[in-house]
């Protein structure tokens with residue numbers, strides 16, 4: 126453990142979203158979780174997080190949407206106050222996973238000092254894109270660096286797994302840089318997948334957020350489960366057709382029953398000539414692989430105008446976990 130960095134130091138990072146290219150349910154456990162076999166990739170749809178130490182013993186968190194809540198509400202054809210837009214209201218108190226991560230960090234390392242954190246949101250919430258989990262992992266790593274603790278300290282991994290099943294993925298398997306990983310157990314056991322390709326992916330968020338617990342609660346375990354091995358081979362070989370058409374998400378059916386707009390969006394995505402369209406995580410966001418960068422831009426524009434206002438559509442590429450951290454001084 127080194128000395129903490131000066132109070133004037135600010136660290137910044139861009140927590141990425143994730144997509145589940147493959148997600149099989151292996152069984153329901155006694156602790157209320159499911160054993161899963163999933164393959165995830167980080168993508169370049171990112172939030173922005175900055176963190177500094179403070180002399181107080183508290184956590185100050187501010188959260189706002191980029192470019193603004195009003196612009197996003199306008200794109201989606203909703204008013205920020207309406208009941209259907211709970212996904213726009215991101216809490217800045219102890220309901221926020223970043224707040225809980227920093228609080229857990231202070232307790233775990235017995236810190237007398239506090240944190241000031243600014244979170245700029247871009248990743249849709251309740252979308253199955255792991256936005257809150259990624260923010261929490263980023264907050265833990267930034268907090269570690271500011272306090273002279275290695276981001277690979279075993280305490281960071283323990284805190285991450287305690288915050289949520291998806292959080293460890295955003296630390297990278299064994300803290301190593303990763304473009305794809307397999308997660309098993311309830312999602313906290315990670316292994317690296319040697320993938321170096323970058324694919325063009327169209328990601329679509331319909332204006333609905335889904336509760337992960339609710340989607341799992343109505344899912345059934347298949348009689349015969351499928352293994353992620355073929356997806357891993359396809360990723361390692363960089364074969365976009367095999368990846369796209371080898372996708373599986375066992376939560377897609379229960380999520381579509383909860384939110385019928387998912388099936389409608391998926392049908393439109395298939396019609397626009399994307400390869401292998403499916404739901405990510407517990408939804409509601411869907412994605413499909415494009416045949417080229419030009420095709421991805423064309424399909425994203427087409428879906429945006431077809432549904433305007435009503436969808437958030439983004440042309441994404443694979444990125445990397447953990448996110449890179451930059452340091453500056455406000456002196």
Ligand SMILES: C[C@](O)(CO)[C@H](O)COP(=O)(O)OP(=O)(O)OC[C@H]1O[C@@H](n2ccc(N)nc2=O)[C@H](O)[C@@H]1O
Pocket residue numbers: 145148157158159160161163253255258288289290291292310311312337338341406407
């Ligand atoms: C759907 C995925 O995003 C796929 O990567 C994850 O499995 C969900 O991970 P997460 O959002 O971090 O979920 P957690 O916060 O750990 O759990 C929320 C709730 O989802 C259910 N849950 C979650 C993970 C899991 N393997 N089995 C479950 O049954 C449990 O009811 C749990 O109470």
Ligand SMILES: Nc1ncnc2c1ncn2[C@@H]1O[C@H](COP(=O)(O)OP(=O)(O)OP(=O)(O)O)[C@@H](O)[C@H]1O
Pocket residue numbers: 214215216220221222223249250251252253254255256257258260261291335337406407408
């Ligand atoms: N930092 C955060 N960013 C976004 N939502 C947050 C955050 N902290 C807490 N939340 C709450 O968590 C819920 C959704 O979180 P998140 O965006 O991670 O869901 P998700 O995309 O379904 O994630 P997952 O893929 O892990 O299931 C929302 O109800 C939101 O209010």
